[in-house]
Amino acid sequence: MKSLVKSYFDNHKLNEHQIESYNDFIENRLQKIINEFGYIDTDIKNYKIKLGKIRVGQPIIKEADGSVRKITPMEARIRDLTYSAPIYLELIGIEEENGEEKVIETIEVYIGELPVMLGSKICILHGKSEEELIELGEDPKDPFGYFIINGTERVLITQEDLIPNRIICEFTEKNNKEIALSKVFSVRHGFRALCTVERHPDGLLYVTGPGLSGNVPLVVVMRALGAETDKDIIEAVNDPRFAVEILLNIQEIREEFGVNTQEDALEYIGKRIAPNQSKEYRIRKAKSVLMNNFLPHLGVREEDFIKKIKFLGIMTRNTLELYFGYRGEDDKDHYAFKRAKLAGDLLEELFRSAFSQLTKDIKYQLSKQTLRNKKPSIKAAVRSDIITDRIKHAMATGTWVTGKTGVSQLLDRTSYLATNSQLRRIVSPLSRSQPHFEARELHGTHWGKICPSETPEGQNCGLVKNFALMAKITRDEDDNVVIEFLKKFGIKEFNI
Incomplete structure (x- = not known):
């Protein structure tokens, strides 16, 4: 048993689910959100903006004298700064003539800053050896998986939610x-x-x-x-x-x-x-x-x-x-009916809301340019502070776009165990003031997924839980992958 546990932790970290989720957000979900919007329709006749590729740069800092350089997490802590990276988006101005689209300009613009999770692929600490981490002022045994916002270490708490799109x-x-x-x-x-x-x-x-x-x-x-x-x-x-x-x-x-x-x-x-x-x-x-x-x-x-x-x-x-009694009620406390919203899922919600505000503002700025008889300028229409401020405010206060509070919390540094415990915490959305006896009780499906003993006393009992030490959290798979897999068995159509 000891060799099995040792082998598992040789290949997996306690908080790798948070880092993997953030990496997935950077690599896949950001572009997915951009593709959802597709175009920005403007009030200018026969003119619209197509949204292209999005990319995230390396963590940097802009000094007062205008210079730009890389920043380390330790410097962000000491100087009360946000450890963040710039986001760039390709915007294509399109004019329609006789039913055909004509590209007027293509430009990559800076649209804001995105907080960087320590240990993620875009973090300066990623892939560093213990000696290199010590040189950068970091504890080589630090679990990472958190953010630095205005100099303070903050962690996104995993949210428990009912499964979507299921009856x-x-x-x-x-x-x-x-x-x-x-x-x-x-x-x-x-x-x-x-x-x-x-x-x-x-x-x-x-x-x-x-x-x-x-x-x-x-x-x-x-x-x-x-x-x-x-x-x-x-x-x-x-x-x-x-x-x-x-x-x-x-x-x-x-x-x-x-x-x-x-x-x-x-x-x-x-x-x-x-x-x-x-x-x-x-x-x-x-x-x-x-x-x-x-x-x-x-x-x-x-x-x-x-x-x-x-x-x-x-x-x-x-x-x-x-x-009519042909079936029983579904057990909502069964973990098959639950999903965990990790850091990547939470940031996806936040970025989608912030980007929606940016598209509305770009449309408004272009309208102002037209009223002043100016030629549409995409670069002048983009205000980078909209995304930056909204994301930073949500992560600094813990108040999310859904109205829920406490999503972002100060990292508990009381002890090494307290830090790891907080990084593996999962919180139920149910009201603390209501009994919800069944939701608070241990369920058979918690076995191997949720720790049966670590939960606070008082009104949070059973609603604030922790993942089991060797629980592996999987990510969502695209439905089309499953459909294509079923087709290999000779299924010609996949209807509801």
Whole structure:
């Protein structure tokens, strides 16, 4: 056993999950965020900016005299500076003429500073021997995996979260009545939408989602997505056990609201979303909400409505199975339903928000240039302090873009064990003031993943945990990799 443990720690560090996550953010996720935005549409006629390659430089410092040089973590600590690296982005000015795109200018601009995690690939300490680390003023046994913000050592605490894009079934109470429901946290490009299918005591099925303005009958949403015939809706649920239940819902909605076609359904939803507006506007608004806000992980185009109908059918089937006792409630405390947001995931959220503000500001600055009858200048339109200030403020205060506090904390240097413990901490988002007895208890799936003994006393008990010493945290894999792997077994189509 001793040789096994020794062999493991010869190849793995206690906090390598944080460093690996940060490296993945630098190498892959930054460019992924840029690709999500794609273009910056401007108010200038036939002119837009295409976003190209992004890169992060080496940690540097700009002195008061204008000189630029490399900086070490120890210098950042002593001088109360932020250990950060410059970010450069390729921006391509494009003018459209007769339906063709013409490149006006291509320029790589400095868009801000990104705090550097000690020990990461872009850190000056990466790959250094113990003797070289001592020369740079560092402790060769330091675990790294933290940041230096304004001279203070700060660590991003891993956040525990429910799994996105997966259906969870449970019973809940509304108005003192028990309701069976299936819910999914649909996540796309940082946007998180909670969508549910509920069976109420009167037998009617309802759907909730962002922008739908409360409970909307399932049949109405199905018709709005393109399932116009009764057969389409029954086939979406695809379970003969519940055919009568679905038919009763269809009949009830037809008699009460007169919804028979896709246009009727869109009109019904549009009246709730945009009352007192024209019919054309209401239908267009309803369609926009269903495309962009409802189950966004399945796509945000009208062509993706067929996927949403199928997924909604699966959610409906699960809800009815739960209500009629064919299945039990899902155990939300099971670790298969959990995901850990590491430093890379947290910085991805933060950078996406900051970059969104930068794109809006670039658009505004270009508009100002036009009003002054100046030729559009990309370099003059980019203000680097927007990204720098937003990221630095969040990491210095611990207040994240989601509104959660305590995400960034001062590194505990009480002892070597305290430092490593904090770097391996995982925090639940549940409220400390509520009992949440089941969430605080040890679960069988914690075995080998979560330490069964290290948790604080008091209101944080069971909500602030630590990873087990030999727990290995894996990263998200692209769905397309799995799909291509399944195709090797002769599967021709991979439908929901």
